Amino acid sequence: MSTSAQLRAALVDRLTEDGALTGPEWRSAAGAVPRELFAGSYFAPVAGSVPTGFRAVREGEPGWLEGIYTDRTLVTQLDGATRPDDVADETVSGSPSSSSTLPSLVLGMWHQLDTGAGQRVLEIGTGTGYSTALGAHRLGDANLTSIEYDPVVGGAAAAALKAAGFTPRLIIGDGLRGDPDGGRYDRLIATCAVRYVPLPWLHQVKPGGRILVTLSGWSYANALALLDVTGPGEATGRFLPGFTSFMIARPHDRPPLPALDLLPGEERPSRVDPAALDNWTGGWVAQLAAPSAVRMGVGAQQVLWDVSTGSQARTAPAPDGGWTVVQRGPVRLWDQVERAVQRWQAAGEPHQEGFGITVSGAGQRVWLGAEDGPGWDLPI
Numbered sequence: 001m002s003t004s005a006q007l008r009a010a011l012v013d014r015l016t017e018d019g020a021l022t023g024p025e026w027r028s029a030a031g032a033v034p035r036e037l038f039a040g041s042y043f044a045p046v047a048g049s050v051p052t053g054f055r056a057v058r059e060g061e062p063g064w065l066e067g068i069y070t071d072r073t074l075v076t077q078l079d080g081a082t083r084p085d086d087v088a089d090e091t092v093s094g095s096p097s098s099s100s101t102l103p104s105l106v107l108g109m110w111h112q113l114d115t116g117a118g119q120r121v122l123e124i125g126t127g128t129g130y131s132t133a134l135g136a137h138r139l140g141d142a143n144l145t146s147i148e149y150d151p152v153v154g155g156a157a158a159a160a161l162k163a164a165g166f167t168p169r170l171i172i173g174d175g176l177r178g179d180p181d182g183g184r185y186d187r188l189i190a191t192c193a194v195r196y197v198p199l200p201w202l203h204q205v206k207p208g209g210r211i212l213v214t215l216s217g218w219s220y221a222n223a224l225a226l227l228d229v230t231g232p233g234e235a236t237g238r239f240l241p242g243f244t245s246f247m248i249a250r251p252h253d254r255p256p257l258p259a260l261d262l263l264p265g266e267e268r269p270s271r272v273d274p275a276a277l278d279n280w281t282g283g284w285v286a287q288l289a290a291p292s293a294v295r296m297g298v299g300a301q302q303v304l305w306d307v308s309t310g311s312q313a314r315t316a317p318a319p320d321g322g323w324t325v326v327q328r329g330p331v332r333l334w335d336q337v338e339r340a341v342q343r344w345q346a347a348g349e350p351h352q353e354g355f356g357i358t359v360s361g362a363g364q365r366v367w368l369g370a371e372d373g374p375g376w377d378l379p380i
């Protein structure tokens, strides 16, 4: 049987070979932090279950440690309350609300943040504390502050960090408000997603500093952005390659949805193939265009439902080819989405790397190509 140190060394080798782990400092951090201290028992998805069901994998059971040292996200809480040790040996359902993010992503983000010894970093979303431990190993405890919203999750992370020998500054609270007592930081890294960049962050990070955060929304489409803080309260940046997604920050999540009644409305042909929304970037473009809508459905049959106004749009294949859309309510959701998708298609359907973002007290805008190109305002 392999020991934790052996499994950890093998994971470091694999991540290095894949190119996910670069630089001796982060390799050394990954080799030093025992992930099992942070994840503990976790939920594993049950293969083939729709919607995804989970099974608790308990600390010490056969396969538990091997699971810890796979490059996978380990869900550690469902629905803001349920921990793996709270459930019996059965398949449970729920929405993941805390996790230990997959090591390649966490290490890749620390690398992309381009931070080093002596810099002060604010992390939002302590979660299990695994990414915090990696950061503390590299930066030193005194240079790292981490904020966690959920007191139970934050308490467990504090105990795990202490057990692993790290003592960064830990705060339980809403990280979207920043760290008012913490002074200016060189970097901010978020391991939960946001609908827009919280304004306190733009004052918390020094001009010349950086913010690395995933932008998400109520359709849960995600894009990782790296912003340079250009002045007090101002930042601009680009979206990065890859397919990063995070659970959305709790205060930015959509409200609970009532049961959906599909109602009649105005019908017309659709000018775009609705399946464009199944593309990683296509779905994100649709979310930019209809930021308070929830998207359901797949392929030619998409449903958009605006949480704020109750407006609906639903598409279907037309009997003689093409597609139709039925819209209802004060917001013509498909008109907005169709226009945005057409612009994206006219630009050659670039991945999110082709987009940038500019934020200030005056507003927040995601743009395609260049800052003066087509753009969409984020809902602040």
Ligand SMILES: C[S@@+](CC[C@H](N)C(=O)[O-])C[C@H]1O[C@@H](n2cnc3c(N)ncnc32)[C@H](O)[C@@H]1O
Residues within 6 Å of the ligand: 097, 098, 099, 100, 101, 106, 124, 125, 126, 127, 128, 129, 130, 131, 132, 147, 148, 149, 150, 153, 173, 174, 175, 176, 191, 192, 246, 247, 248, 249, 250, 251
């Ligand atoms: C994906 S997990 C973080 C993973 C973590 N970095 C790790 O390596 O284990 C996201 C965490 O963000 C927390 N979170 C959500 N909203 C937050 C907020 N407004 N402020 C601080 N933390 C928040 C969640 O409770 C959850 O624990």
